[in-house]
Amino acid sequence: MIPLYQYSSFSNSQEIDRLGEIMRQCFGSSPSDWERYVNLLSTENFRILRQGDRIIAGLAIYQMGQWFGGQNVPLAGIAAVGVAPEARGKGAARELLTKTIQELYSSQIAISALYPATQALYRQVGYEQGGSYCKWELPIASIQLKERDLSMYKVSLRERHLFENTYNQQAQINNGNLARHSAIWTQILESEKEKEIYAYLIGSETAPEGYIIFTQNETTIEIRDWVLLNAWAARRLWTFLADHRSMIETVIWRGASVNPFTLLLPEQTAKITSQMIWLLRIVNVPLALSLRGYPTQLEAELHLDVRDDLIAANNGKFCLKVSQGRGEVSQGGKGYFQIDIRSLASLYTSFLSPQQQQRLGYLQTTSEALETANLIFFGDRPWMADFF
Template identity: 25%
Template sequence: MPATVHVRELTADDLTDAWDLGRLAFGSDPQRAPHATVEVPGLTRYGAFDDTGRLVGKAVDLHHDQWWSGRRVPAADVAGVAVAPEARGRGVARAMLGALLRGARERGAAISALYPTVAAPYRACGWEAAGVLRAVDLTTAALPRHRPAPHLTVRAGTPADLPAVAALYERVTRHRNGPLTRRGELFDFFAAGGGLPGDALTLVEDGGDLVGYASWERGRGYGADSVLTVQEALATTADAARELVGVLGSWASVAPTLRLYPLDGDAVGVHLPLEAAREHKRDLWMHRPVDVARAVGTRGWPAHARGSVDFALTDELADWNTGTWRLSVADGVGELTRIGGEADLRLHVRGFALLYAGAARARSVTEAGLAHAAGADPDGLDLLGVGGPAQLLDYF
C-alpha cells in the first residue's frame, strides 16, 4: 500500500464499498441492513483511501448525547471502525480517528465513547477503558415473588406507550453519568418504524402514571435451555420494581433462565438475587474527551463538590487539548480555563478519561503512569471524577 492515506467524509457513492469492508472485517450477515447504504441523519461516516482511490478504512461518528449529572453532554460515539487487512498496521485507524475527532469538535461534541474489539489501537489514540456493559443470567425461579400491590396496574405495552417509556428512562438516567439520552436525529431515524424495541413490553402504572417497565424478547422453546432476555427493566418506585420482578419470575416454568443488563444501584436491581448471577457477556467500553474545556463545562457536577486544581494535559491526537489548565468546580458547575506557566500535576489524556468517568482515583492513575505529581499531592485531581462512576446501557 502507498505510504499516504487520505481521509474524508464518505458520500452516498462510497457506502456500498464501506458496507463490504465492514462485512469482511466483522463477519457480518451478507444481507445488508436497510440503512447501510443510505444516508442517515445524526451520524458522520469517515473513510480512508489509498493513493489509487481504494477505500481501505472506515469509521462512524454517532451524534449522541450522554447524561452527566442532569445535563446533556454532546458526544461523538465511535462505531464501525474497520481497516482492510492489507492496510493494517500503517496508521490508517489513527488517521481516521484524528479526522473524526477534529470533525466532532467542529460540530460541538465534548466527549467520546466506543466499544473496542481490541483496546490497544484506541489507547494509542487517547481512549481508555472506563467501564463494562454486562449481561448476566439468573435462575428465573430464584426471583422473589411478591403479592401484587393493589394500587398498581400491570399491562402489556403498545407503541403508543413508547413516549411514556422514554420519559421514564430519562427520569431514571438523567442524574447518572454516561447513559445516552436517546434523543436526536439518529434515534428519531431508527424509531420511525414505530415498533416495540423487543418482542413485548410490560408496563406498571400507578393511577395511570407509568412507574416501571420491562422490554423483553421471549426466545425459543420452553425447555431447560430456554432464555427470556430482558433488554431493560427500570422503575421509579420500590413497589413498581417488586411488581416487575414478580412478573419476570412468573416465566420460571417455560424460561428457566432470565438474561438481563443490570443498572448498578437502581430500583430493580436491589430486588434481584444478583449474588447468584452468572456473567453471560461483557463488553468493555472506552472513553476520552473530544474537547476538554467543553467536557467540563457542559456536564453537571454534584452540588456538594467544590474546589480547584491546576494541571498540565498532554493529548497527542487532539492537540487543542494540550496545555496547562485550571479546573474549578462550585455550585453544580465546572469550568476549565487555560492558564500560563507550568503545573506540578501532569496528566495524560487517558488519565483524564479515567478520572472524568469516575473509573479510577488520582493515585491509581499516577501509579499507572498516566499522571505525574512531581512531588505534589495527586489527590487534587480527584475533583475531576466526583459524582461516581459512569455507566452505559446501550451498545453501539
C-alpha cells in the same frame, strides 16, 4: 504530491456500496444488514478513508449525549470501524480515527466513546477505559417475590415517548448512560429477525414508574431495555418475571457491574456472565470539563496540566473552578495536577479514582490537589446498557 490517505464523507452511492463490502467482510454481516444500518444512521454519519481512488476504510458516528454528574455532555459514539484486509497494518485505522477526532473537535463535540475490538489501536489516539457493559443472567425460579401492588400494562411499541421520558429520568442520574440516538431506540423497539417484542409499563399508564421491553423463547426472557425508578417498581417487575417460571428458566439483561435492585432478591442468584469495558476520549478538554456536572455543595479549584499528542489545543494548563454543581474552565493556572488525555478520560467518567491513577503512575500531583480531584470527580461507577 497526493497525500497517502484522504478522509471524507460519502459523495455517491458507489462509495456507500464499497464501504458496505468492507464492513460485511470485517463483521460477517449480510447486504441487508448493511442497508438497514445505513438507513438507521443516515449516510451523513459515515466517514471513509481513501488511498488514491480506492476506499480502504470507514466508520460510523452516533451523534448523541452521555450523562455525567447529572449533565448531558455532547458525545460522538464511534462504531463499525473497518479496514479492508489488504490495507491493514499500514496505519489506515489510526489515520481514520485521527481525522475523525480532529473533525469532532472542530464541531465542538466534547467527548467520544466506543466499544473496542482491540485497546491498543484506540489508546494510540487517546481513548481509555471509561465504564462497564455487563451481561447478567438470573434463574427465574430463584426470584421468589410476590408483590403486585403496582399495576402493569401491556403497551404498543409505538408509545415511544412514554419509554423515552421514563428512560431519561433514570439515565440522568447514572454516569455513562446515553442520551440515546434515535437509531438506538429503533434497534430496541424494532426486531430485525421477525422476533416478537413485548412491552409493559409499571404503575401509571401516563406517568409510569418503570417499564420492560423484552423478547422470549422456550426457556429465556431477554430484556432489550428496562427502567426502574424506585424499589416498588423493581419488586413488581421481579414478580412479573417470576410469574413466567412455569415456562421460562432464565432472564438475561445488560447493564452496570452493580445493580442495586438485585439486593431485593432473596439470594445472590443474579450473576454477571460477561463484561466489556467501553472506552472514552476527551475531545475538547475545556468544553468537556465545563459541561460535566459536579457535587452541588462543593466549592473547589483544580489546576490541571494536560498532555494530548493529537489535539494541540488540549495541551497545557487549565484551571477548573467548581461551584453549585457546575464547572468553569480557564486557561492557565498552576498545573499541580499533571495528567495525559487518556488518564483524564478514566477520571472524568469516575471509572478510576485519582488515588488509583496515581498508584498506576498515570498522574503526578500534590496531596492537596489529589484530594480536591477526589471530591470533584466522586460518583457512581459509570456504565452503559446500550451497545453501538
